[in-house]
Amino acid sequence: MRKIFNLLPECFVDTNLIEYLLDAAVNHQHCCSKVVGALNSTFAEGFAVGIIDKDKVELGYIRECDEIAKTAHLTLMKHKTRPQYLITIQPAVDRFVLDCAITQDVDTNAFGIPSDLKGFTKLSKSVTSNTDSRFKHLFAAIKDHAEIVALKQTLTYLNTTQYEADVKELRLLFRQQAAAGATGAAFG
Amino acid sequence: MRHLVIRNFGPIVSADLLLGQVNVLIGMQSSGKSCILKTACYCAWVEKRIELSQRINGFGTGSAFIDRMTDYYQMAGYVQPDTYIEYETNHLHFSYNHSSKSFAMKWNSGHWNYRKAKVSYVPADRNLVAAIPQWSSLSMDGNMIEFMSDWDKARKFVKHEDDFLGLGLSYSYDSQSNSDNVRLENGIPLKLRESSSGIQSLLPMYVHLDYLTQRQYEEDGAKISYEQRDERKNLLSTIYANLYKKNATQGNEVQYVTVEGIDYAFSEDKHAKRFQSTYRRYVNVDHSEIFLEEPEDNLFPTTQCQFVNWILDKIASHNDMLFVATHSPYVLNQFIKMAPKGLSVMFTHRVAKDCRAFTVRQLSEEEVHEVYDNGVDMFFNFEMYV
Numbered sequence: 001m002r003k004i005f006n007l008l009p010e011c012f013v014d015t016n017l018i019e020y021l022l023d024a025a026v027n028h029q030h031c032c033s034k035v036v037g038a039l040n041s042t043f044a045e046g047f048a049v050g051i052i053d054k055d056k057v058e059l060g061y062i063r064e065c066d067e068i069a070k071t072a073h074l075t076l077m078k079h080k081t082r083p084q085y086l087i088t089i090q091p092a093v094d095r096f097v098l099d100c101a102i103t104q105d106v107d108t109n110a111f112g113i114p115s116d117l118k119g120f121t122k123l124s125k126s127v128t129s130n131t132d133s134r135f136k137h138l139f140a141a142i143k144d145h146a147e148i149v150a151l152k153q154t155l156t157y158l159n160t161t162q163y164e165a166d167v168k169e170l171r172l173l174f175r176q177q178a179a180a181g182a183t184g185a186a187f188g
Numbered sequence: 189m190r191h192l193v194i195r196n197f198g199p200i201v202s203a204d205l206l207l208g209q210v211n212v213l214i215g216m217q218s219s220g221k222s223c224i225l226k227t228a229c230y231c232a233w234v235e236k237r238i239e240l241s242q243r244i245n246g247f248g249t250g251s252a253f254i255d256r257m258t259d260y261y262q263m264a265g266y267v268q269p270d271t272y273i274e275y276e277t278n279h280l281h282f283s284y285n286h287s288s289k290s291f292a293m294k295w296n297s298g299h300w301n302y303r304k305a306k307v308s309y310v311p312a313d314r315n316l317v318a319a320i321p322q323w324s325s326l327s328m329d330g331n332m333i334e335f336m337s338d339w340d341k342a343r344k345f346v347k348h349e350d351d352f353l354g355l356g357l358s359y360s361y362d363s364q365s366n367s368d369n370v371r372l373e374n375g376i377p378l379k380l381r382e383s384s385s386g387i388q389s390l391l392p393m394y395v396h397l398d399y400l401t402q403r404q405y406e407e408d409g410a411k412i413s414y415e416q417r418d419e420r421k422n423l424l425s426t427i428y429a430n431l432y433k434k435n436a437t438q439g440n441e442v443q444y445v446t447v448e449g450i451d452y453a454f455s456e457d458k459h460a461k462r463f464q465s466t467y468r469r470y471v472n473v474d475h476s477e478i479f480l481e482e483p484e485d486n487l488f489p490t491t492q493c494q495f496v497n498w499i500l501d502k503i504a505s506h507n508d509m510l511f512v513a514t515h516s517p518y519v520l521n522q523f524i525k526m527a528p529k530g531l532s533v534m535f536t537h538r539v540a541k542d543c544r545a546f547t548v549r550q551l552s553e554e555e556v557h558e559v560y561d562n563g564v565d566m567f568f569n570f571e572m573y574v
């Protein structure tokens with residue numbers, strides 16, 4: 001499997017989702033401070049993308065970033081001085097995935113995944129959820145949701161262009177999804 | 189070079205490992221880490237027994253090879269009908285096949301370059317010797333009894349350690365009361381059994397490893413048993429017969445050397461010297477082969493890193509072999525960061541999802557660099573390398 005070391009998701013379901021979208025293994029960090037730690041030290045001035053939930057304590061790193069574009073659940077940011085990007089998921093990945101399933105009219109129970117937030121969160125916190133095939137099947141069912149498409153296209157674009165990534169193009173990627181009339185996503 | 193193959197033993201369905209001087213094994217609980225460590229340790233000991241006796245020493249009788257191991261480590265339930273273990277170094281190669289109950293051994297090209305090793309297994313429950321006053325009367329498996337015996341020897345020889353690991357703590361052994369004492373940074377004296385769990389875990393490991401890597405070489409020759417004396421005589425005559433006897437009387441002068449009370453003839457002085465040197469390599473400990481479970485037990489992360497630096501420094505002087513199983517990212521990362529020569533990093537993983545059978549993946553040198561350079565937390569990302 002292809003490995004992308006400079007893509008740093010924070011939680012198990014994020015990792016599973018991103019690995020599904022990019023068909024590659026990514027560099028999972030076990031908490032958001034580890035994501036920021038890797039951005040600040042391992043990758044220092046290098047290209048990297050962190051993906052974290054928004055519902056945590058606001059990190060100092062976020063204050064060093066400028067917002068590029070926003071959807072109902074996703075905020076794309078760029079560090080003011082470094083070639084580094086941060087995607088926050090609001091309020092958190094479990095609610096995001098459940099909302100995508102609802103708007104796509106997908107019943108998560110059909111994949112053995114609870115449709116209530118409490119049950120979904122409990123399952124998603126399991127350490128094996130980063131490889132759990134039930135989530136992979138769910139992601140396949142919601143892959144056409146506008147925000148999922150925006151996430152995939154943004155990560156693909158960033159991974160391809162890295163240091164040459166253009167903020168205007170990134171903003172356009174988000175807006176194209178809005179223009180395509182995808183349901184359930186409010187774009188800023 | 190040290191090659192270990194394990195098939196169908198305990199949770200390990202397959203492992204094919206090339207061990208270096210420093211080996212670090214990670215993996216989830218009950219995934220076979222100790223099984224691999226114990227098998228590697230046992231094979232190192234079998235190699236030593238075969239080298240010192242110059243015969244297969246009863247290991248070739250039916251299932252004796254696996255029986256001795258499983259009795260010693262109390263792991264009889266690990267044996268399966270098709271259990272297979274193979275071990276190879278520059279000196280010899282042996283394998284045991286449980287389906288045919290057969291043990292095979294052959295010498296390799298480096299047969300006579302063998303250097304005697306002190307083989308030692310340091311179990312995770314080593315703090316028993318600190319926490320339980322009457323530990324020597326406990327009923328334990330052979331592995332733990334051996335560690336207790338080694339610890340007892342080490343503490344009696346070491347007697348005193350000042351400022352171990354730079355923690356400001358000192359240790360002393362009182363032979364009169366047969367007790368271990370610790371003096372804290374603030375000067376307060378404590379019995380080892382009264383000290384913190386961290387000290388109780390660290391101190392037996394530290395004193396024992398200090399003995400293995402340095403102090404044992406300061407010890408005067410220990411008394412040997414009649415069996416050992418016979419074994420040495422057999423070893424001498426085997427070395428002589430194989431390497432020197434046929435040339436012994438060629439040339440003008442014949443020189444005699446007396447070793448262990450027996451005269452040996454040589455045609456050249458250099459042969460006599462080489463013979464004595466070869467014999468000394470067999471009977472005097474040249475280095476240690478250390479199998480260490482979870483050195484991080486009860487230790488603060490910075491102490492874990494200090495310990496890794498310390499042990500790497502200690503094993504360098506005699507080229508000791510170290511095989512560590514750990515659950516600590518600090519321990520793993522510190523080994524990778526220090527990049528000792530001959531570092532091998534490996535992890536256990538399931539053969540298939542929801543399957544209780546495990547195998548081992550060994551990272552290449554490039555992959556170890558990749559892990560370090562990209563801040564990959566192997567404990568959460570090992571699937572990347574499966």
